[in-house]
Amino acid sequence: MTGVDRRTLIARGAAAVGGAAVAVGLPGAAFADPAPAAGAAAAPAAAAPRGGVTIRPDDPRYPLLTTGNNQRFVARPDYVRMIRSAADAEQALSEAVQAGKRVSVRSGGHCFADFTCNPEIEVILDLSEMTGVDYDPRFRAFTVDPGCRLLNVYEALYKGWGVTIPGGICYSVGAGGHIAGGGYGLLSRAHGLVADHLYAVQVVVVDERGKVRTVVATREANDPNRDLWWAHTGGGGGNFGIVTKYWFRSPDATGTDPGQQLIAPPSEVLVSAVDIPWDQLTQASFARLLQNFGAWHEKNSAPDSPYRHLSSLFNVSSKAHGSLGMFTQVDATVPGAGQLLDDYLTAITAGTGVTPQALTRPTGELPAMPQLAAPQRLPWLQATRLVGTNNPVITNPTSRGGHKSAYMRRNFTDQQVATLYRHLSDPGFTNPDTMLVLFSFGGQVNAVAQDATANAQRGSVFKMCFQTFWADESQDDFYLGWLRDLYEDFFVSTGGVPRPGADTQGCYINYPDRDMDDPRYNRSGVPWSTLYYQDNYPRLQQVKRRWDPSDHFRHSLSVKLP
Structure with missing residues (x-):
């Protein structure tokens, strides 16, 4: 797998901070993706249309993107939307909700069941192109996008700052589902679950009127959205909204040095x-x-x-x-x-x-x-x-x-x-x-x-x-x-x-x-x-009622409305 060098990560981090310094505000506020850094090359318009690339049944990529790592599970959606940002996710989800279409969400495609790919799904929202890993000094926390494969996360965090998360061994598992379900690996006996180091989560949600918005929820005791953070520390993927970013900072972290905000693996x-x-x-x-x-x-x-x-x-x-x-x-x-x-x-x-x-x-x-x-x-x-x-x-x-x-x-x-x-x-x-x-x-x-x-x-x-x-x-x-x-x-x-x-x-x-x-x-x-x-299930149901009251995000083992 390809690593990411420290210089690239620092540049990305600086760009993210510069573009989004005003966007987050207080914990739990609506979050907009950072604007491109000055001088950054613009992506070709054809490669990244607003809302993401749409792949329909006549596209040669369609068969690849309508199943995951387990070939038992296949979907036949109207289309697959490739998501590259929270703004893409908002627009794609709004379009699907307005059209009354059943959606599912995918990051790495390693789900052992039919949560993403099944005959009822009409739109797959694919986040596998969201692969950034950065440091956010506003939260003193590391950001991980949901499409990152685990080995890329380890490479980026360790090469850039000498830190890691205690995640699983399979290199190609997507961070999105791994984290939301708790996540564990060979370092967990020494450092706990991946979710034990989760500081915040950015989620695109739908209210009871069908309005789509993006929310950041942290583990801070005074965060009014803290319940949404809690639900993503083991409550499973595909239950509450579309996760478009995770932040990691260990509970006992102190100071402002990035290298002290997350666990260090053994040398x-x-x-x-x-x-x-x-x-x-x-x-x-x-x-x-x-x-x-x-x-x-x-x-x-x-x-x-x-x-x-x-x-x-x-x-x-x-x-x-x-x-x-x-x-x-x-x-x-x-x-x-x-x-x-x-x-x-x-x-x-x-x-x-x-x-x-x-x-x-x-x-x-x-x-x-x-x-x-x-x-x-x-x-x-x-x-x-x-x-x-x-x-x-x-x-x-x-x-x-x-x-x-x-x-x-x-x-x-x-x-x-x-x-x-x-x-x-x-x-x-x-x-x-x-x-x-x-x-x-x-x-x-x-x-x-x-x-x-x-x-x-x-x-x-x-x-x-x-x-x-x-x-x-x-x-x-x-x-x-x-x-x-x-x-x-x-x-x-x-x-x-x-x-x-x-x-x-x-x-x-x-x-x-x-x-x-x-x-x-x-x-x-x-x-x-x-x-x-x-x-913990009754509490998860209350989170579901607050953040997905119309049950837009559901699958064969999803959290049910109370």
Whole structure:
């Protein structure tokens, strides 16, 4: 991915500040995009008409822009509008509202469900061309446009100012949806969720009379629009309006130095990538391996744990793949980092009899990393590029996929690991691109109160994503059925879903799954809204009533009007 040099970013920042110094005013005031800096080259009129480029069914770009990364979901809208500014978004949304057209919003196109692309959508508002990253001294905060891909955000923030956000590893995920759903990654155990560092959000909204306007909402206690900021700290995308800009400043930031306003990543990280062949595993050793992972995270995920600086991603792939892969990263600058990593790797394999090997081929989110069979120290950004840019399974734009999630507060039960072994080792199941992904969680994520942000899951120790990928539409029923059977069997004691309680804490809205709203698959008696938002859902409904009273922004799992 292409980086952005510091000189370019500073120039952009100066232009933005110069053009918009009067536009923001008090927190929560209407916000106009900054005017171009003096001397800036004007964009060709044909390339950027007012309101953005319109792409209709006869345009060769139309098929590309009416689906996302998951080819299961396709729309047939009247047109796609490419948005480049808040002013574009205002005009495009006004036109759609006046025409009575159903709209959806897209940034990166990685949504796991049909939120953006489905047959009911008449207009797609595509923000993927909004890719700026700057520093705004008025708010002492960094701005990130919704169309930015995550790796570009990391590159720009780190090269420009030595800071970052604790976001995900997949390089091509769009910032727009990632942030609104909470956002997490390998630095979250040490620094919390992405949303925990969100200072403000710029949103284009529609009132009850159909009037469109642009609003800025901050986390300041006296901001009359603060509820709109809160809703975007885990309330999910496509619910309240069109996000056209985010501002980031960590809650404990002080002074005016930009480099002190957001977290600094480790200068170096110690990284390990290992492969555990299926032919070394029996049912007993498989169970021990997974329960070692669960037990370690149960023990070492308190907010003040010395292991909060360590995070791991464990791909428990199907036997058809041939092996399980695990990537682990620890802040190399903390005392005893090498020992922390050694102790972790030892704990995960204890009593299993397995001998980890080099990770010589891709698995799920992980690329082949044979050079990391023995742990290595790498600059943080280099390690981020390594693990994030070459993950062909999860980022394959031609595949179809199914995904289900869960937050775990306790270790696996014997029944759960037996279920995983039975399904994943089934000799009749031959898809290698199938896995249960286990993500380290907890740490500083759990230092935040459940109602402080819209993201309510603040008591879990690891997170799971059940997923499989395939190529042909004719195979949809088979693979979705297989995935449903696995998930329902895994959570059989709680009605087929991770019902919030002592052992599990519901689902992650950035891994949305329509089955959670289907009584055929969710037999828990707990509504989908509680699985994703728990006790925060009624407050989200009040935000919805205030900012989208006519329900213009809706999808299959959108926040409903109260």
